[in-house]
Amino acid sequence: MAAHLKKRVYEEFTKVVQQQQEEIATKKLRLTKPSKSAALHIDLCKATSPADALQYLLQFARKPVEAESVEGVVRILLEHYYKENDPSVRLKIASLLGLLSKTTGFSPDCIMDDAINILQNEKSHQVLAQLLDTLLAIGTKLPENQAIQMRLVDVACKHLTDTSHGVRNKCLQLLGNLGSLEKSVTKDAEGLATRDVQKIIGDYFSDQDPRVRTAAIKAMLQLHERGLKLHQTIYNQACKLLSDDYEQVRSAAVQLIWVVSQLYPESIVPIPSSNEEIRLVDDAFGKICHMVSDGSWVVRVQAAKLLGSMEQVSSHFLEQTLDKKLMSDLRRKRTAHERAKELYSSGEFSSGRKWGDDAPKEEVDTGAVNLIESGACGAFVHGLEDEMYEVRIAAVEALCMLAQSSPSFAEKCLDFLVDMFNDEIEEVRLQSIHTMRKISNNITLREDQLDTVLAVLEDSSRDIREALHELLCCTNVSTKEGIHLALVELLKNLTKYPTDRDSIWKCLKFLGSRHPTLVLPLVPELLSTHPFFDTAEPDMDDPAYIAVLVLIFNAAKTCPTMPALFSDHTFRHYAYLRDSLSHLVPALRLPGRKLVSSAVSPSIISQEDPSQQFLQQSLERVYSLQHLDPQGAQELLEFTIRDLQRLGELQSELAGVADFSATYLRCQLLLIKALQEKLWNVAAPLYLKQSDLASAAAKQIMEETYKMEFMYSGVENKQVVIIHHMRLQAKALQLIVTARTTRGLDPLFGMCEKFLQEVDFFQRYFITDLPHLQDSFVDKLLDLMPRLMTSKPAEVVKILQTMLRQSAFLHLPLPEQIHKASATIIEPAGESDNPLRFTSGLVVALDVDATLEHVQDPQNTVKVQVLYPDGQAQMIHPKPADFRNPGPGRHRLITQVYLSHTAWTEPCQVEVRLLLSYNSSARIPKCPWMEGGEVSPQVETSIEGTIPFSKPVKVYIMPKPARR
Amino acid sequence: MPEIRVTPLGAGQDVGRSCILVSIAGKNVMLDCGMHMGFNDDRRFPDFSYITQNGRLTDFLDCVIISHFHLDHCGALPYFSEMVGYDGPIYMTHPTQAICPILLEDYRKIAVDKKGEANFFTSQMIKDCMKKVVAVHLHQTVQVDDELEIKAYYAGHVLGAAMFQIKVGSESVVYTGDYNMTPDRHLGAAWIDKCRPNLLITESTYATTIRDSKRCRERDFLKKVHETVERGGKVLIPVFALGRAQELCILLETFWERMNLKVPIYFSTGLTEKANHYYKLFIPWTNQKIRKTFVQRNMFEFKHIKAFDRAFADNPGPMVVFATPGMLHAGQSLQIFRKWAGNEKNMVIMPGYCVQGTVGHKILSGQRKLEMEGRQVLEVKMQVEYMSFSAHADAKGIMQLVGQAEPESVLLVHGEAKKMEFLKQKIEQELRVSCYMPANGETVTLPTSLSIPVGISLGLLKREMAQGLLPEAKKPRLLHGTLIMKDSNFRLVSSEQALKELGLAEHQLRFTCRVHLHDTRKEQETALRVYSHLKSILKDHYVQHLPDGSVTVESILIQATAPSEDPGTKVLLVSWTYQDEELGSFLTSLLKKGLPQAPS
Helix, strand or coil, X not given: CHHHHHHHHHHHCXXXXXXHHHHHHHHHHHHHHHHHHHHHHHHHHHCCCHHHHHHHHHHHHHCCCCHHHHHHHHHHHHHHHHHCCCHHHHHHHHHHHXXXXXXXXXXXXXXXXXXXHHHHHCCCHHHHHHHHHHHHHHHHHCXXXXXXXXXXXXXXHXXXXXXXXXXXXXXXXXXXXHCCCHHHHHHHHHCCCCCCHHHHHHHHHHCCXXXXXXXXXXXXXXXXXXCXXXXXXXXXXXXXXXXXXXXXXXXXXXXXXXXXXXXXXXXXXXXXXXXXXXXXXXXXXXXXXXXXXXXXXXXXXXHHHHHXXXXXXXXXXXXXXXXXXXXXXXXXXXXXHHHHHHHHXXXXXXXXXXXXXXCCCCECCCCCCCCCCCCCCCHHHHHHCCCCHHHHHHHHHHHHXXXXXXXXXXXXXXXXXXXXXXXXXXHHHHHHHHHHHHCHHHCCECHHHHHHHHXXXXXXXXXXXXXHHHHHHCCCECCHHHHXXXXXXXXXXXXXXXXXXXXXXXXXXXXXXXXXXXXXXXXXXXXXXCCCCCCXXXXXXXXXXXXXXXXXXXXXXXXXXXXXXXXXXXXXXXXHXXXXXXXXXXXXXXXXXXXXXXXXXXXXXXXXXXXXXXXXXXXXXXXXXXXXXXXXXXXXXXXXXXXXXXXXXXXXXXXXXXXXXXXXHHHHHHHHHHHHCHHHHCCHHHHCCCHHHHHHHHHHHHHHHHXXXXXXXXXXXXXXXXXXXXXXXXXXXXXXXXXXXXXXXXXXXHHHHHHHXXXXXHHHHCCCCHHHHCCCHHHHHHHCHHHHHHCCHHHHHHHHHHHHHHCCCCCCCCCCCCEECEXXXXXXXXXXXXXXXXXXXXXXXXXXXXXXXXXXXXXXHEEEEEECCCCCEEEECCCHHHEEEEECCEEEEEEEEEECCCCCCCCEEEEEEEEEEEEHHHHCCCCCCCCCCCCCHHHHHCCXXXXXXXCCEEEEEEEECCCC | CCEEXXXXXXXXXXCCCCEEEEEECCEEEEECCCCCCCCCCHHHCCCHHHCCCCCCHHHCCCEEECCCCCHHHHCCHHHHHXXXXXXXXXXXXXXXXXXXXXXXXXXXXXXXXXXXXXXXXXXXXXXXXXXXXXXXXXXXXXXXXXXXXXXXXXXXXXXXXXXEEEEECCEEEEECXXXXXXXXXXXXXXXXXXXXXXXXXXXXXXXXXXXXXXHHHHHHHXXXXXXXXXXXXXXXXXXXXXXXXXXXXXXXXXXXXXXXXXXXXXXXCCHHHHHHHHXXXXXXXXXXXXXXXXXXXXXXXXXXXXXXXXXXXXXXXXXEEEECXXXXXXXXXXXXXXXXXXXXXXXXXXXXXXXXXXXXXXXXXXXXXXXXXXXXXXXXXXXXXXXXXXXXXXXXXXXXHHHHHCCCEEEEECCCHHHHHHHHHHHHHHHCXXXXXCCCCCCEEEECCCCCCEEECHHHHHHXXXXXXXXXXXXXXXXXXXXXXXXXXXXXXXXXXXXXXXXXXXXXXXXXXXXXXXCCCCHHHHHHHHHHHHHHHCCCCCEEECCCCCEEECCEEEEEECCCCCCCEXXXXXXXXXXXXXXXXXXXXXHHCCCCCCCC
């Protein structure tokens, strides 16, 4: 009765729940607060020497402090600060103050006065700097409070004249983070001096200490980041800093110039030593280009990176970056690129091998040659040739970005990108191939360029080859010779590296569909058909022949005249390939054949909506479950699950949702079934056997809930609660079953306690979601919590049993986007009849190649499992470098698995599969105060496990006994 | 007036036998000591009699610096030290020290054994000469004596090539030797900090050239080799044993690795093996890629490149062979060339310049029929390619280096006069730096400004710095202190400390001044009026009215007295110390203007 009353109260005043929540919080607080600050106080008083005190403070800093007790701790720290003579201890206290004021939920305005106070009496420069840092932490914590910000800025200005660079640094940092421009003018009335922060910071551009200069520039950048508009006058100041002696100053100055150039791209600046004027963005571009040949590579990287984002620069300047104006012996010389282009256009490509064909031609006017130009001449030529690969990568990236915004530039930079394919560092090569792919919409490859590109197909690195295949997928080729060349090189690649098969086929598919007209004249040659003679039928299993067919069939899709050139066996092969490799071979309109698939495809699209509707309806139907009798409920659930599964198979875009909800329903079904068991009605000891079903159900529900939680991406907190709730029910079921089947109370005690603990955890983690769980199992359980705590196990079990039966079925809200993680093992294929032989006791390496979809953080979660016939299982963690990320949501695992076993007499099959490992504590929010501090208590309850998520592949292996 | 004098004994408006004399602040340094390729008589070595007619060179030279191991920079060293006679220190980097004797020995062998020259230095002399060498590390400051110090910077060009900074007191000279501003496959680019020397002596081999990107050349080279071996042809690459050969080896080695090629590459043995050994040891001198990967694999431990045996030349199938010498005029490269020349599938790639008269030069200029000794005619059917891989900075690179070092003036050596002229004009025009290009034996005198270092006590510096409010690093600032000259060094200290050190008592210097004021009131009131007047004007000074009727502004005392003779005027006595001169004179002039009329 009491429970009933209470429930009514809840219904009417939902806030009551919140009160309960506060109670819990205060309870915790009472425990910790006095101990924290008091202990610190005692410790600090005990400390006899500064070293001791420092030790205590260090120890103290390792543990987190709750928001409520921060103030007390701060007071004690300040008290000690006043007494302390040793600067190192004061320094530590100051840094602790800063850390503490960052605690969430603590408002640091109360300690600001004290901090400013102690700042005024401080003599040590280091402590001063640290105090200013603390003030910065306080200031950033209170961004709305104008008065405080003004005050802090004031303090900073006062200390700017300090002799120590550290203090000036911090002051500038403070100004950069808190200073404002416009507001200081309006707030004049408050009596604080109006300060133009920008002017003050600008003055420190010429400080004598390079560290302070850097800090000043950084502060300026910080102002910009906070949304204040910098004055254009800064541009000239920053330009002067470009010739600073110190690299960090130059590096920061380059950034500042870039920022100003983005703010005022169109304003006009004069060119010194002439009376011409140019746009500011062009001028800045020239200056940054000049920094690409700076003495320090840090600056070069910075400059090269920033060039990429200066898209407003005029094309005239942009194209200069690729032009170095060669000369030899004062005569103008053409670059190798220009010569190649000319040879190509004159039609005698690769024939003109003469000594001196690069001999310089016309004379150069000595007066007109400008060796150090202010302009952008050859900046990228230098950047791409740089000594450090960091600079080269940055330059390639910049080229990519600029080329994406300017087609004409893309055309021009092509030669340089192609050259980068031969870089000595693989990363650079890869980057330039990717860049080329990104800009491939804007370009068409010349034959000689294609030649160089294709030469890289022989690279021994798989990443490079696959990147190149991707590039070829989206390249435009200009001539039929080009296509032929590409095909020949790809086939060469195929024979050299047979593992590239799939990638090459895919590449040819796109190559064919992009260039149907260029493929057409090649068809007779490629299929080796002859007008008069029948030629031998090629081998259908030859990957090279399939590759040719893929190219031709894809071209034929948009070229209706092509099938006329096919011979009989080609049609037969088409039919075979269309079935076996349907993702590579499109449906063709062939004579005497009906097009089936193309007719279907439009109707699917229109059906999309109804299927979504169907999903919704069937789910809604389930939620009326409660009102049905158990039998009916079971049937309904079974039907719905079947429907959902079928729907998931039909509609790939709804598969995630359908599977997810089907799994949930299956859990419910299992639960209902288990509760329907007869064993509940009979005396416990008699039905030992039948309880198997119930405990198996409980186990299965647990497994399914883990799958739901960790195998789907896009699961939100709402769903996690429900999943955990289901799991809690399963645990209750387990408890009841155990209570029924075991004799003796001792094990039961432990289990009960554990269960109650888990309820407690559940309550704590999902406290905000509890209001949504009305009428549910947990809801009822929490009502009876005080009673349960004091009850004996037998009683607890009884209560749980009734509650499980009475509890309502919870509605599972569907998440917006949900995808099931899946994996397909491409290699090993598992078809081979030849066993992999190796000497027992030694290892054999098995190449594993798999694609993963919708796996979050695969580096940590995906494992490979090997199951030997004797039941022995082995788990292998692939290296993080084995995972590649070819696209969003997709991952590729290419790794080697080492197998070993003692000798067998017959070859046997081992199973290889991929597992998804999980850790149940991963989803629970952690305490944010101290990272890397002590292990949080949640870890004890975390459960680690694995879920298989790929089809197992069988590999035939044969460990032979070692010959002696 | 102090000055720096530079006299090139070789390499002045010329390439070859680099040898430059520098006198800087009384110290004489010789930079490089090379031989000339073009001469076989006395002109091949620099004329050391210029330094002294008779007498040991050791008395006239403080040290000799060798920039790298090429013979035109070190070839005359044994002659100079053992035959002419020099016992002072010779500085070079570790790789140069290791490789230099190999090349000198090779040079000696050719000159003595092949050409049969007498009166040449012997192997023992090379050994003795190398004993005088002091090896230096990059960026290590070496004190030659108390005043002269030298420091090496990385120069690229060849393994162990260095630029040297020579410094005496505040004067300094940088000598670049040969250097390379673009990295290649085994070496990085030259680098120098902003050392702002008085003079930068730079090479100017490519003064009038701006080069294309290296990548095209590399790609072309690789493509040609690859195509030929794929056709089943043989490739011959004549090289000189050191420098470019290693670069090409690395280029091919990495290409073979990348492309998974199995075709054998051979290197004809000889001094290469020894040199390769040193290349393996001096990894810190190579480029980023080699330095980063040598832990896994030393790039000079060639996997695909094997030692060549005479018999291999007749093996069927494709191969690549590096053979010495580089101009195909003799030795193994010529033998192989004769065997392979008849097949059009084969190819020879000349990676460098060939002197007129050599086989290399003939085939490069397109001659297809060669007359060999014994009246045979060799028909050349194989393809002939030319690929230039040179490691000197081009005009842009030179300008870049000058820009990096920011010297006061530049001096050009190691280049042709006509080309230097162009670069000189450009340097003066664009960098606004004076530029010289002396011929051999011509002396350039460069006046330098004398700077005298003065030590300042930290306390004084800090005190004076605290007074200036805003940071203005470049502006001169007034500073009060006492300059003490003692034991030929200068110190600037605060006056209190100077007094203490010199044992002098401090004297107070006070100025007093009388100002007559027309005021009929009492002295007390006058003083009060002065007080209020000053208080209103001097807002940021501390003005006080003392009980005895006097007024103080900071430490300046003002007293009002009434002279007995004229009651209408009051005399204000203003008194200030020497330190407050500025304020004091300001006050008197202020008071002389009179007080404002009382509001009453």
